[in-house]
Amino acid sequence: MRRSRGRPRQFDSETVLDQAVAAFSVHGYSATSLDELARATGLNRPSLYNAFGDKEALYLQALEHFVSRLRTALADTVVAEADLPTALRKLFLGALAVYFAERPALGCFVFCTAPVEAVAHPAVRALTLGLVEELDALLGARFAAARDAGQLPAHTDPAQMAKLAQATLHTLAIRARAGESRASLERFIEHTVAVLAPVTKASRRRGTSRS
Amino acid sequence: MRRSRGRPRQFDSETVLDQAVAAFSVHGYSATSLDELARATGLNRPSLYNAFGDKEALYLQALEHFVSRLRTALADTVVAEADLPTALRKLFLGALAVYFAERPALGCFVFCTAPVEAVAHPAVRALTLGLVEELDALLGARFAAARDAGQLPAHTDPAQMAKLAQATLHTLAIRARAGESRASLERFIEHTVAVLAPVTKASRRRGTSRS
DNA sequence: TATAAATTATGCGAACTGTTACAAAATTAT
DNA sequence: ATAATTTTGTAACAGTTCGCATAATTTATA
Numbered sequence A, B: 001m002r003r004s005r006g007r008p009r010q011f012d013s014e015t016v017l018d019q020a021v022a023a024f025s026v027h028g029y030s031a032t033s034l035d036e037l038a039r040a041t042g043l044n045r046p047s048l049y050n051a052f053g054d055k056e057a058l059y060l061q062a063l064e065h066f067v068s069r070l071r072t073a074l075a076d077t078v079v080a081e082a083d084l085p086t087a088l089r090k091l092f093l094g095a096l097a098v099y100f101a102e103r104p105a106l107g108c109f110v111f112c113t114a115p116v117e118a119v120a121h122p123a124v125r126a127l128t129l130g131l132v133e134e135l136d137a138l139l140g141a142r143f144a145a146a147r148d149a150g151q152l153p154a155h156t157d158p159a160q161m162a163k164l165a166q167a168t169l170h171t172l173a174i175r176a177r178a179g180e181s182r183a184s185l186e187r188f189i190e191h192t193v194a195v196l197a198p199v200t201k202a203s204r205r206r207g208t209s210r211s
Numbered sequence C: 001t002a003t004a005a006a007t008t009a010t011g012c013g014a015a016c017t018g019t020t021a022c023a024a025a026a027t028t029a030t
Numbered sequence D: 001a002t003a004a005t006t007t008t009g010t011a012a013c014a015g016t017t018c019g020c021a022t023a024a025t026t027t028a029t030a
Helices: A013-027 A034-041 A045-052 A055-079 A084-099 A109-118 A122-148 A158-178 A182-196 A201-206 B013-027 B034-041 B045-052 B055-079 B084-099 B109-118 B122-148 B158-178 B182-196 B201-206
Strands: none
Touching: A013 A034, A013 A045, A013 A055, A013 A109, A034 A045, A034 A055, A045 A055, A055 A084, A055 A109, A055 A122, A084 A122, A084 A158, A084 A182, A109 A122, A109 A158, A109 B109, A109 B158, A122 A158, A122 B158, A158 A182, A158 B109, A158 B122, A158 B158, A158 B182, A182 B158, B013 B034, B013 B045, B013 B055, B013 B109, B034 B045, B034 B055, B045 B055, B055 B084, B055 B109, B055 B122, B084 B122, B084 B158, B084 B182, B109 B122, B109 B158, B122 B158, B158 B182
């Protein structure tokens, strides 16, 4: 790997984007100043501009960075886990861990901060809708697979169940940021998993664990 | 009703708050300037200050105004309607009508714009959590009544079903603002009503209509 | 070693932000 | 009528915003 010609960068782009995600998560796009972003990332404003473009471009790249991390996390839970209730439980509890990572809880970076900007910034809107549709598709495929494997009633509509599962993510994000307790949300998750993926006699016979 | 002493106001507070709700709904709290608010309401900035206090106070009163309107709308649907599936359908479709009132769709004023500010402004956070809890309680009572009337299985957990119903509102709000089509959300509503309030043999015999 | 290329740092500036003083206008009470 | 009181409009304030021009620094290449 050849090094580029001029003075080398003194920062790692991924790290900076992580820090930008953290900064934007607190006050959202509009209320986060470039001064704050510079402080949070350790670079100064011209460096931010040189590397990422203007404020909107930086916000968009922070969103994309967050989504790409989310994508890999989903592959490890929703796709990899064979048992549907376990997959859903892992998904929701994993989301909760992210939403409560800071004090106070900040909820989901995309679902709690992007909708506000979606109206004024078409690119933000497209990214948000893109994530929503991607999750619908991923979860839809997961529900379809479970149904085809006989873990769900044959009349189940996988696409609509997927939307209900994503609705759970949305409400968890909003409730966490609004200040609802983590314990309350954990109880809600347990109930919701039971509604979305009722344990059938067959799966009970197979003895699916809850880890 | 005695008139107050000085020069009378040239505006109606309720109307101004409606206009403030509309203005804040577009760009959220931070990105809406007092100039925009003055233009939207027809008053000039000092009048806004005199009548409502600073920007945060105005935003809070706009939120409260919106919630109080919502409260009366809920009384007409969720509480008044005897049949649970019909009540839920009216609730969700009524929400959709509000979320799609403008072009592009703006979603819910509270659930789409307040969460961002909730972290920095404790009063906004309290109001948001207050609305969430109020809806939980209202819907919980509605599900409990339906269960006690034999319209739902005896093992139903009304409080958790209420949270799932509110999750539907949250996802409708986010999806509408992100640009998902109204037709798609109407299909989702139909499916969700069937999941939350399955039509039992008893209610089918009673012949509940869908209007 | 000299040159080109890229990043970093300092600092500036024009525009906009929320907020407040102040005087003019409009109404009620005395 | 005069005084008291409240709202309105103009204007201005101090602080912050984003973005950029410029110069200094660091590296690869010729």
